[in-house]
Amino acid sequence: MDISIRVAGEAGQGVQSAGNLLVGALASAGFHVFTAKSYMSRIRGGLNWFDIRISNRELFAPKEKADLLVALTREAFEILGRETSDGLILLDSHEAQGAYAIPFTQTAKEIGNAIMANSVAAGAVLAVLGLDNKHLMEYLRKQFHDKPAEVVEQNIAAAGAGEKLAQSCAGRLPAAPEGAWDSVYAGADAIGLGAATAGVKFVTAYPMTPSTATLNFLAESADRYGILVEQAEDEIAAINMVCGSTYAGAPSLTVTSGGGFALMVEGISLAGMLELPVVILLAQRPGPATGLPTRTAQGDLNMAIHAGHGEFPKMVFAPGTHQECYAITRHAVMMAHKYQTPVIILTDQFLQDAEKNIRPLSEELKPVDCFLSAGGREYARYALSPDGISPRAVPGGEALVVVDSDEHDQCGHISEDLAHDHLPQHDKRMRKMIGLTAESFAPSILGPPGAPNLMICWGSSYGPCREAVEMLNADDNIWTLLHFSQVWPLNEDAARQAIGERSRVIVVEGNSTAQFASLLRQLGLVGPCEACLRYDGLPLTADYVVDKVSKPGNSGAA
Amino acid sequence: MDISIRVAGEAGQGVQSAGNLLVGALASAGFHVFTAKSYMSRIRGGLNWFDIRISNRELFAPKEKADLLVALTREAFEILGRETSDGLILLDSHEAQGAYAIPFTQTAKEIGNAIMANSVAAGAVLAVLGLDNKHLMEYLRKQFHDKPAEVVEQNIAAAGAGEKLAQSCAGRLPAAPEGAWDSVYAGADAIGLGAATAGVKFVTAYPMTPSTATLNFLAESADRYGILVEQAEDEIAAINMVCGSTYAGAPSLTVTSGGGFALMVEGISLAGMLELPVVILLAQRPGPATGLPTRTAQGDLNMAIHAGHGEFPKMVFAPGTHQECYAITRHAVMMAHKYQTPVIILTDQFLQDAEKNIRPLSEELKPVDCFLSAGGREYARYALSPDGISPRAVPGGEALVVVDSDEHDQCGHISEDLAHDHLPQHDKRMRKMIGLTAESFAPSILGPPGAPNLMICWGSSYGPCREAVEMLNADDNIWTLLHFSQVWPLNEDAARQAIGERSRVIVVEGNSTAQFASLLRQLGLVGPCEACLRYDGLPLTADYVVDKVSKPGNSGAA
Amino acid sequence: MDLARADTKPAWCPGCGNYGILKAINAAMAEAGADRKRLVLVSGIGQAAKLPHYLAEPANVFNGLHGRAVPAATGIKLANHELNVVVTSGDGDMYGEGGNHLLHAMRRNIGIRCFVHNNQVYGLTKGQASPTSDSGFMTLLQSHGVMAQPFNPMALAIINNVTFVARSFSGDFEHLKSMMIEAMKADGFALLDILQPCVTFNKVNTFAWYRQRVKPIGPQHDPYDRRKALDLAFMWGDEIPIGVYYRSKRPSFESQLALLKHGPLAAVAR
Amino acid sequence: MDLARADTKPAWCPGCGNYGILKAINAAMAEAGADRKRLVLVSGIGQAAKLPHYLAEPANVFNGLHGRAVPAATGIKLANHELNVVVTSGDGDMYGEGGNHLLHAMRRNIGIRCFVHNNQVYGLTKGQASPTSDSGFMTLLQSHGVMAQPFNPMALAIINNVTFVARSFSGDFEHLKSMMIEAMKADGFALLDILQPCVTFNKVNTFAWYRQRVKPIGPQHDPYDRRKALDLAFMWGDEIPIGVYYRSKRPSFESQLALLKHGPLAAVAR
Numbered sequence A, B: 001m002d003i004s005i006r007v008a009g010e011a012g013q014g015v016q017s018a019g020n021l022l023v024g025a026l027a028s029a030g031f032h033v034f035t036a037k038s039y040m041s042r043i044r045g046g047l048n049w050f051d052i053r054i055s056n057r058e059l060f061a062p063k064e065k066a067d068l069l070v071a072l073t074r075e076a077f078e079i080l081g082r083e084t085s086d087g088l089i090l091l092d093s094h095e096a097q098g099a100y101a102i103p104f105t106q107t108a109k110e111i112g113n114a115i116m117a118n119s120v121a122a123g124a125v126l127a128v129l130g131l132d133n134k135h136l137m138e139y140l141r142k143q144f145h146d147k148p149a150e151v152v153e154q155n156i157a158a159a160g161a162g163e164k165l166a167q168s169c170a171g172r173l174p175a176a177p178e179g180a181w182d183s184v185y186a187g188a189d190a191i192g193l194g195a196a197t198a199g200v201k202f203v204t205a206y207p208m209t210p211s212t213a214t215l216n217f218l219a220e221s222a223d224r225y226g227i228l229v230e231q232a233e234d235e236i237a238a239i240n241m242v243c244g245s246t247y248a249g250a251p252s253l254t255v256t257s258g259g260g261f262a263l264m265v266e267g268i269s270l271a272g273m274l275e276l277p278v279v280i281l282l283a284q285r286p287g288p289a290t291g292l293p294t295r296t297a298q299g300d301l302n303m304a305i306h307a308g309h310g311e312f313p314k315m316v317f318a319p320g321t322h323q324e325c326y327a328i329t330r331h332a333v334m335m336a337h338k339y340q341t342p343v344i345i346l347t348d349q350f351l352q353d354a355e356k357n358i359r360p361l362s363e364e365l366k367p368v369d370c371f372l373s374a375g376g377r378e379y380a381r382y383a384l385s386p387d388g389i390s391p392r393a394v395p396g397g398e399a400l401v402v403v404d405s406d407e408h409d410q411c412g413h414i415s416e417d418l419a420h421d422h423l424p425q426h427d428k429r430m431r432k433m434i435g436l437t438a439e440s441f442a443p444s445i446l447g448p449p450g451a452p453n454l455m456i457c458w459g460s461s462y463g464p465c466r467e468a469v470e471m472l473n474a475d476d477n478i479w480t481l482l483h484f485s486q487v488w489p490l491n492e493d494a495a496r497q498a499i500g501e502r503s504r505v506i507v508v509e510g511n512s513t514a515q516f517a518s519l520l521r522q523l524g525l526v527g528p529c530e531a532c533l534r535y536d537g538l539p540l541t542a543d544y545v546v547d548k549v550s551k552p553g554n555s556g557a558a
Numbered sequence C, D: 001m002d003l004a005r006a007d008t009k010p011a012w013c014p015g016c017g018n019y020g021i022l023k024a025i026n027a028a029m030a031e032a033g034a035d036r037k038r039l040v041l042v043s044g045i046g047q048a049a050k051l052p053h054y055l056a057e058p059a060n061v062f063n064g065l066h067g068r069a070v071p072a073a074t075g076i077k078l079a080n081h082e083l084n085v086v087v088t089s090g091d092g093d094m095y096g097e098g099g100n101h102l103l104h105a106m107r108r109n110i111g112i113r114c115f116v117h118n119n120q121v122y123g124l125t126k127g128q129a130s131p132t133s134d135s136g137f138m139t140l141l142q143s144h145g146v147m148a149q150p151f152n153p154m155a156l157a158i159i160n161n162v163t164f165v166a167r168s169f170s171g172d173f174e175h176l177k178s179m180m181i182e183a184m185k186a187d188g189f190a191l192l193d194i195l196q197p198c199v200t201f202n203k204v205n206t207f208a209w210y211r212q213r214v215k216p217i218g219p220q221h222d223p224y225d226r227r228k229a230l231d232l233a234f235m236w237g238d239e240i241p242i243g244v245y246y247r248s249k250r251p252s253f254e255s256q257l258a259l260l261k262h263g264p265l266a267a268v269a270r
């Protein structure tokens, strides 16, 4: 069983709320749920949709096409109806060929308020799925518990009415599986929770889609975790504020998207020079420039890896699952402190917004080690050391802490002594790359490790690739999947071993120039290989990948 | 004959003026001259030096060590004296082992003013070289022609006194060669002249060493060429102003260094999206952060190539000689307009400040083609085209010109139609890479093209490598030199052919991570190879390169 | 040719204050007889910044980066000072991300007209505080309310002695139109701050809220009097003056550039 | 241990106005009994910005990027509000590249003290105009003279209602020291603009030029009177007032943050 429901309509029409109701009800009913959001850069009008995929097996990605389309507008029906092959379509009010007309809005109005059309729609969907509506009713009660009783009752009535209206096309779902959880997380929230529980105390950012979702999560969790969230006047302020706050000893985070990250490039170089544990979330969307603010892409890999003038150590992580969003964020905060250098976490609109029900993530505050030193009287912030790591003290304690964006001596004072300060300090900083590389994640392996064909993915392309490889391996086990959740520096030895000799190698990523494939080639890890690329603004799916992989000539050369 | 003179002292002491006098006199005497400046980031004090190398053969780089040191301070003697092996040292006033004490300052004071110490020093140097002082006297007259007669006379007297004081250590120079020119250019000026003659009309920048020299040149030439030079409030303003001014039809330039460039990264992406002919001079210095503001490096290659979020076409040039500084700047302005996309010119402190006497560069205004279209009523700024280039009109004419940093339709209006606008526009932009790549410079070849050993350089490492290869080839012709003056995109076919099969490949560059070698490897142009790297802030020299190349184990793996 | 598949119909919420600004700008341009070929609308990114795409009668458009409308407009004006350069963008764009450019454009007194859609909130990114949000304004992000003091664009423009400083209200068509026409006449930098209700994310500064407070400046006010102008600039409470706060006779930046006497830097193919 | 090989002796030109500022800051810190361990000097890049390296008695130092001292200082203050955060940097740094941060730090009224070495020129980069250069000021780059109007830091701070706004002169040790001590007492944002002759690149605004013009503000001035303060802010000519222009009782940003009542965000190993 694997059903994808698409709720579509204009911005401001309640697509999001209808989706949320369905996710809540279906997750509490015990299904595996995975969602994807496609919306436009506007507050009202346009065409947005919310995909809710449910299954009795764990899910990792959305599907390319919907099995059930709930169209809240005629435009949604016309544009998306074509893509709903064989599926069922529920259309608000309008009569149309191939669709069931169900008066969501009209019914909601009659019950009391047009905005309850989403409850009507949710009720209707559950009826179509043939699912008992008790989970929806429960979820509605939970959802509106702090609203007047009337609101709850009206919404319950609306859901019931929806159920009745859709009776004519009701089916029957197989029973819910065992072992699915009702804790639903978006990637953005999992990252926020990772940061909060890791002990991040200061968060500053300038709003930018699709990073804002994490910022909102942190603002909502601020009081609980004792986090100060401050909106910066611009991204340059944000990155320089976190340079200041980490210097002063508060684990800190800033979040942004491509254009804002571009503005932070100088500040990242500062963090490299001052050796500050700065963590930056870069949630990608398609560029260049403003591009497509609400769509997805993996097009900023090269910029992230090479961000900053001059040479200094840096880490770039790219989680592929919700669990990784959480765990890698915690790891990133720790590694930033251990190596005192900037760390970038790369996600994208798809993963930020994708929701999934998983085993609950620990919400307990379990701060990571900050590797602080008390300093002492003879303290030198940039003392030379074999591993390149100098003891880090913060101001306010015993030691005076001097840091300088100019090249400096071991005490942090400006120095232009090239031989005695510049070279040793440069080498000290760069020596950290050795430890970083040694500690960097090996790629994770899925499927038979030594299959003739190899698929390589990174970050959010993991989900669709995992499903694609499962599909491709259904008959004969000829595909191995390698996933990189750390993309800089690469654990070259582990990668080389995992890659081995293959008859086919294909790299799957959400950009048009095969950036990760180039990186692998640069390190001599792969030779010329194939690339399966998507850069239309929509998320990769298993269908898309399988299609490219199967039809010769469909995938390009990387 | 090959002599390197080093004038050294504190900032503000006249090191620069003494150097200028010597360059002027020696170039008009008919020698080949090449200079390099090493100075500190301060206005007074410290230790600065000015190397003037002269020869009867054309020169391309400074030498590692000086043959004649003119120390204006005791500190200069102490620090630099050690490095002046076998050479002669003139030291102002102080008695010291191994140096001739000559009272430059005292003599100047007696003649009238301590600041004329530089004239005394210049006179002394010419005496040591055994050169007729008439060229110095002529040059002094030319130099001070708009000053009171007294100033000229006093300086001439000072130079004469210097000559006398150094009589005791006078040598005799061989005669000046034929064919050397007395037009002396710094790289910074050659670039400025290239831009001015190419028809650049608007220049805006925020001051930053070592790019400011070009900005100063352009400000001084502004009236002559009809250029408007405006100091921006910051680098973000500068890049966005040139986006505006190129949109409106004025060929434009901005100049900066690493930290300022980092701030421009978002604006470069804007130029890529709006398809604007923006030209940026990135004059490198060692980073990260403020780093060493007055030193040299080639550490920003990766940042330049990958600057900007999202994917869009871009060119990066890296001139290696003064002639290339001029010609490539003209070419860069032309290519920016032909392909309507940002172009970066990479130089560095070494090449910006290095002076050389060459055949005069044409100062005539010969504007490059701007490939403008008149548009017309049905005009669409982003009309699809096979080569990715759309007709470019500017506002104020027949056509209305609409440009948008969001993804847009062919008319330039914001569009979120992924299939019908985003993909075609993205592909249109990226198609320009085909033409760009086809037109990109092949590497230039020096020495026997098929020698067993290959040395590869880019940008300013050309000069030292050229001299190194000449030294290495003196006995047996076993080295080929390849120079890349365009580093993105690479002319892969030409490069592959030129590289061919070699027993040894070594890439020479001014950074610590072998950035260009990585790029070559990424494109599959070289395999694992050697790297000769310098990143101590000082320029590469032939001595340095030959030393690394000759002693096994001295060069690292790239 | 069907090249335009774009969003040239407003993507704003029904009832948004931006409609009033669009209507006024259409009318003002028509009434002022602005030559469309020489008219360039410049904007950044935000709900307000989409306006140039929606003009009733089209013009040249430069829709650049968030916060960078002013330097782009400056570059355009310097490249071709015969163009009529109008910036129309949001308060976050102009006063937040773009604050430094605004400040220095004012110092230059460059001849661009800036119409700021001041809705005291970030609309496009869904309701964060903007630099002009009132203290105490609550949002998802500012969950304890805004603690900074609002930015005062009027006072900044006045202390910088720019050519023209005015405020209007999106809900008063005639007033807004006339202020736009006045701003277009300024030979130097013109700031027109436009109070613009955001019906979706700003539930405090609504149409009714503004309507109760805005009060046209009377004819007795001498706009050349800086002190009086500053007094008006500090009025933000029960009464908010609309109209021309300040004028100065400072020459525009471009008029001081000898080079431009020979004509624009840009070669325009006609 | 000989770990410090650095330039901890001033790299300024003989006679530079920065020496007076250094002397005053040394004296002020000593007189105010500033706890060195809790004192953090923050600067950007420029000649002025080197000052933290030259302190007679050392303190904590954050010498960051050009133009970014204020956000760094803000981050430091928010991470540990028990630190005494003093920014000391140049006019180009604070009013040019860093203009937007200054503006918004003033809006926040964050408790940092900003000492601006205002030499009306870019010293370190060899003599370009700064935002405070007088109109007509000639440089290599501004070869036809500066055409913009100088930035007025005093007026900006006053209209933003920050806690403390003062001006002093590097040539008047006692006055400057006392202003620094006053600024250090402010519970909120403090701006101290310091007239600082650059003997190398500014041949107009020399020691003599300033000395002729600076005039201490008399005791009759009420610093809580915004209008009067603004009148002082506009005095730049034959007379330039030095002293406290303005004070406000607006609470500091950090004092409004409930979270900080429990102590600093930062864990300090002691």
Ligand SMILES: Cc1ncc(C[n+]2csc(CCOP(=O)(O)OP(=O)(O)O)c2C)c(N)n1
Residues within 6 Å of the ligand: A206, A207, A208, A209, A235, A259, A260, A263, A290, C045, C046, C047, C048, C049, C065, C066, C089, C090, C091, C092, C093, C094, C117, C119, C121, C122, C123, C124, C125, C130
């Ligand atoms: C560099 C950068 N940072 C952030 C954003 C995201 N962003 C787009 S619009 C906007 C704010 C919009 O507010 P405002 O300018 O007031 O316009 P409004 O939508 O309210 O009209 C932001 C933060 C961006 N596009 N670019």
Ligand SMILES: Cc1ncc(C[n+]2csc(CCOP(=O)(O)OP(=O)(O)O)c2C)c(N)n1
Residues within 6 Å of the ligand: B206, B207, B208, B209, B235, B259, B260, B263, B290, D045, D046, D047, D048, D049, D065, D066, D089, D090, D091, D092, D093, D094, D117, D119, D121, D122, D123, D124, D125, D130
């Ligand atoms: C991003 C960036 N842009 C430009 C520079 C170059 N720069 C260094 S100091 C300076 C200006 C110095 O002027 P000011 O702040 O007034 O200090 P002063 O030297 O006059 O004391 C500039 C432009 C830089 N370091 N970083």
Ligand code: SF4
Residues within 6 Å of the ligand: A043, A044, C011, C012, C013, C015, C016, C017, C018, C047, C048, C119, C123, C124, C197, C198, C199, C200, C201
């Ligand atoms: S969000 Fe606010 S500003 Fe944007 S269109 Fe809606 S009402 Fe207008």
Ligand code: SF4
Residues within 6 Å of the ligand: B043, B044, D011, D012, D013, D015, D016, D017, D018, D047, D048, D119, D123, D124, D197, D198, D199, D200, D201
């Ligand atoms: S250049 Fe000016 S500011 Fe810098 S040290 Fe010299 S006199 Fe002082």
Ligand SMILES: [Mg+2]
Residues within 6 Å of the ligand: C046, C090, C091, C092, C117, C118, C119, C120, C121, C122, C123, C130
């Ligand atoms: Mg707004």
Ligand SMILES: [Mg+2]
Residues within 6 Å of the ligand: D046, D090, D091, D092, D117, D118, D119, D120, D121, D122, D123, D130
């Ligand atoms: Mg200055």
